[in-house]
Amino acid sequence: MTSVLKGNFQAAKSVEAKDKPEADDLDSRFEREAMKKLGGSIAYVAKKKIKWAEDENP
Amino acid sequence: MAKLLFINPVVREEDVPRHVPYGIALLAAIAIDKGHLVQVYDANAWRLGEETLREVLKADAWQVIALGGITTAYGSIKETVRIARQECPDAVIMLGGGVLTSLPHEIMNWLPEVDVGCVGEGFITFPEMLAMVDAESRDWHRIAGTISRNAQGKPVLSPQRTLLEDLDTLPYPAWDLFPREEVYFKNSQMLYSPEGMLAQRRLDINVSYGCSMICRYCYHLGIAGDMRYETSESGEVSVSFDRPGAYTRTIRYHSPEYIVRMVRHMRDKYAIDYVLFLDENLMTMDQHSKRLWMKDICRLWHESGLAPIPSYDAAGIMNGWEGVHWSGTSHATLCTKEILKTMRAAGCSHLVYGYESFAPHVLKTVGKGSTPATNERSFFWTLEAGIRPVPNVIIGFPDEDFQSIRDNMAAFDRLGIQVRPHFATAYPGSEWFTLHRDSLEAQYGGNLESYILDLGDATKITGIICKKFNAVELIGLRELMCEGNYRLLDVFESAWKRVHQERPLV
Ligand code: B12
Numbered sequence: 001m002t003s004v005l006k007g008n009f010q011a012a013k014s015v016e017a018k019d020k021p022e023a024d025d026l027d028s029r030f031e032r033e034a035m036k037k038l039g040g041s042i043a044y045v046a047k048k049k050i051k052w053a054e055d056e057n058p
Numbered sequence: 059m060a061k062l063l064f065i066n067p068v069v070r071e072e073d074v075p076r077h078v079p080y081g082i083a084l085l086a087a088i089a090i091d092k093g094h095l096v097q098v099y100d101a102n103a104w105r106l107g108e109e110t111l112r113e114v115l116k117a118d119a120w121q122v123i124a125l126g127g128i129t130t131a132y133g134s135i136k137e138t139v140r141i142a143r144q145e146c147p148d149a150v151i152m153l154g155g156g157v158l159t160s161l162p163h164e165i166m167n168w169l170p171e172v173d174v175g176c177v178g179e180g181f182i183t184f185p186e187m188l189a190m191v192d193a194e195s196r197d198w199h200r201i202a203g204t205i206s207r208n209a210q211g212k213p214v215l216s217p218q219r220t221l222l223e224d225l226d227t228l229p230y231p232a233w234d235l236f237p238r239e240e241v242y243f244k245n246s247q248m249l250y251s252p253e254g255m256l257a258q259r260r261l262d263i264n265v266s267y268g269c270s271m272i273c274r275y276c277y278h279l280g281i282a283g284d285m286r287y288e289t290s291e292s293g294e295v296s297v298s299f300d301r302p303g304a305y306t307r308t309i310r311y312h313s314p315e316y317i318v319r320m321v322r323h324m325r326d327k328y329a330i331d332y333v334l335f336l337d338e339n340l341m342t343m344d345q346h347s348k349r350l351w352m353k354d355i356c357r358l359w360h361e362s363g364l365a366p367i368p369s370y371d372a373a374g375i376m377n378g379w380e381g382v383h384w385s386g387t388s389h390a391t392l393c394t395k396e397i398l399k400t401m402r403a404a405g406c407s408h409l410v411y412g413y414e415s416f417a418p419h420v421l422k423t424v425g426k427g428s429t430p431a432t433n434e435r436s437f438f439w440t441l442e443a444g445i446r447p448v449p450n451v452i453i454g455f456p457d458e459d460f461q462s463i464r465d466n467m468a469a470f471d472r473l474g475i476q477v478r479p480h481f482a483t484a485y486p487g488s489e490w491f492t493l494h495r496d497s498l499e500a501q502y503g504g505n506l507e508s509y510i511l512d513l514g515d516a517t518k519i520t521g522i523i524c525k526k527f528n529a530v531e532l533i534g535l536r537e538l539m540c541e542g543n544y545r546l547l548d549v550f551e552s553a554w555k556r557v558h559q560e561r562p563l564v
Pocket of ligand 1: 069070071077078079080081082084085102124125126127128129130131152153154155156157176178179180181184264276277278279281336337338480485486487513514515516517
C-alpha cells in the first residue's frame with residue numbers, strides 16, 4: 001500500500017491509497033485507454049499529405 | 059513552524075492526471091526551505107474521492123490547509139473547502155492561483171470557508187502568510203497580495219504584491235512530495251509527436267512568465283504583469299485585467315543556466331526522459347532576449363549531455379533515447395526558421411501553436427498579430443525543422459461567420475491537419491470576459507457562479523460570445539468543420555439566411 005500523503009515529516013496518521021474496486025475488468029481498462037486519447041484540443045498532422053511552397057512576404 | 063497540508067484539487071476529470079501542479083510544488087519547496095512542516099495530498103493525482111479526503115484531513119492537527127488551481131478547478135475546490143472546514147474547524151484555509159486571482163471578491167463570497175486568499179504571485183506572499191500563522195496573528199491585510207474579510211465580513215484586498223524580480227532565487231519545485239512513480243510517470247505520454255508518444259518519465263517545468271501578445275481570450279493568472287489594482291470613485295479597490303486600451307505585461311524568465319541545471323538535476327534524480335515546458339509562449343522570451351535565450355538553452359542542453367541520442371530496434375525503428383526530449387509552445391509571428399532548427403537539434407519534438415483561425419477577418423480581431431500566411435509559414439517551418447506543430451484552432455469567435463468556417467476548412471485541407479477546434483470561451487481574467495460578462499451571466503440566469511462551475515476544457519460548449527451563431531449552431535458547425543462537409547455547410551447557410559432575412563440579428 002502507498003501513502004497518499006507526501007511530506008517532509010511523518011504525519012500523525014498515515015493514509016493509504018485504497019485500490020479502486022472496479023479497476024481491472026476489460027471494459028474499464030478499455031474506457032481508460034480511450035479516455036487517455038480525449039481531452040484538450042485534439043490536433044495532429046498527417047505529415048504525408050502536404051505540399052508547401054513558401055511565400056516570401058506573408 | 060506551521061504544520062501545513064497542501065491539497066491539489068481535481069482538474070480535468072475527463073482525462074488522466076498528467077501534470078504535477080508546478081505552482082504548488084514551488085510553494086511547497088519554499089515552505090520547506092522556511093522550516094515549515096509540509097505534507098501534500100494530490101487529490102487530482104489520486105482521485106480517491108471524499109472518504110480519503112476526510113481521512114487525510116484527520117491525519118494530523120493541520121494548522122494550515124492550502125489550495126490553489128486554475129479556474130476550472132473551482133468545483134473541486136468548493137467541495138474540498140466545505141469538507142475541510144467540517145473536519146478541521148480551527149485550521150486556516152488559504153486559497154491561491156488563477157481561480158481566485160481573476161475574481162477575488164466573488165470567490166471569497168462564494169467560499170465562506172476560505173480565511174485568506176493569495177491574489178497573483180505566491181512566492182513572497184505565501185511564506186509571509188505562514189509566518190503570520192507562526193506569529194499566531196491573523197492580520198492578513200498587513201500582507202500585500204492577500205484578500206481577507208474585514209470586521210463586517212466583506213472581502214477586502216491588501217495592497218498589490220510586486221512580482222519577484224530574480225526568478226533564479228527560487229528553489230526547484232518539491233517533486234518529491236507528489237506521486238511520480240505511482241501516478242504521473244505512468245501518464246507521461248504526450249500524443250503529439252512520436253517522441254512524446256514514447257515518453258516514459260516526463261516532468262514539466264515553467265521557466266518564464268508573461269507573453270507579449272494581447273490575445274482577447276487569454277488570461278495570465280495575474281503573474282505576468284497582467285493585473286492592475288484599480289480604485290473606484292467610492293474608494294473600493296478591485297483587480298483589473300486586459301481591456302481595450304489597457305494592457306500591461308512584465309516579461310520574466312529564468313536564466314538558461316538555471317533551466318538546464320534544473321533539468322540536469324531532474325535527469326539525475328528522477329531519471330526523466332522528457333520535459334514539457336509549460337511556459338505560455340517560449341518565443342516571447344526568445345524575442346525579448348534578442349534571440350539569445352532559446353539558443354543558449356539549446357547550447358547548454360548539448361553541453362550538459364541532455365540532447366537525446368536515439369536507440370533503435372532490430373527493424374531500425376526508434377524505440378527510445380538517451381537524454382531528454384522536450385516540447386513547449388511557439389508563436390506564429392515570433393518563431394524563426396533558425397531557432398526551430400536549433401531547437402530540434404537539442405531534442406524539441408513538438409510545439410503547440412495557437413493558430414486560432416485561418417480567416418483574415420477573424421484573426422484581425424484576436425490581438426495576436428498573426429495572419430493566415432504567418433500561421434501557415436510557421437507550420438511548415440516547424441515541420442521542415444523536424445518538429446511536429448500542434449495547430450490549435452477555435453470556433454465561435456465574436457465575428458465567426460460562414461466565410462471564416464470555410465477559410466478554416468480550406469486551411470485544414472491545405473495543411474493536411476485533423477483538428478477538433480475548441481469553442482471560444484471567455485475565462486475570467488480575459489478581455490473577452492471583461493467585455494461579455496453581463497451577457498455570460500444572463501446566459502446562466504444571472505448566476506455567475508453557475509457559469510464558473512460549468513467551465514471546462516472548451517471542448518464542450520459553455521457561455522458563448524458569437525454574434526451570428528447560437529450554441530446549438532456552433533456545435534453543429536464544428537462537426538461539419540471536422541468532417542470537411544462543405545455540402546451540408548452550403549445547405550445550412552441557405553436555411554440560416556432565410557431565417558435571418560425574416561428575423562435579422564441585432
Ligand atoms: C499546467 C496547466 C494546466 C493543467 C492543470 C494544471 C493544474 N494542475 O492546475 C491542465 C493541462 C489540466 C490545464 C488545462 C487547461 N488550462 Co491550463 N495551464 C497550465 C499552464 C500551462 C501551467 C500552469 C502553471 O503551472 N503555471 C506556473 C505556476 C507557477 O503558476 P500557478 O500554478 O498559477 O501558481 C502561482 C500562483 O497562481 C500562486 N498560487 C497557485 N496556487 C496557490 C495556492 C496557494 C495556497 C497560494 C498561496 C498561492 C498559489 O502562486 C504560484 C507562484 O506564484 C498554464 C500556463 C502557464 N504557463 O501558467 C495554463 C493555464 C493556467 N490554463 C489555462 C486554460 C485556459 C486551460 C484550459 C481551459 C485550456 C483548454 N481549453 O483546454 C484547460 C482546462 C481543462 C479543464 N477541463 O479543467 C489558462 C488560464 C485558465 C484559467 N482561467 O485559470 C492558462 C493561464 C493558459 C493561458 N494563458 O491561456 N492547464
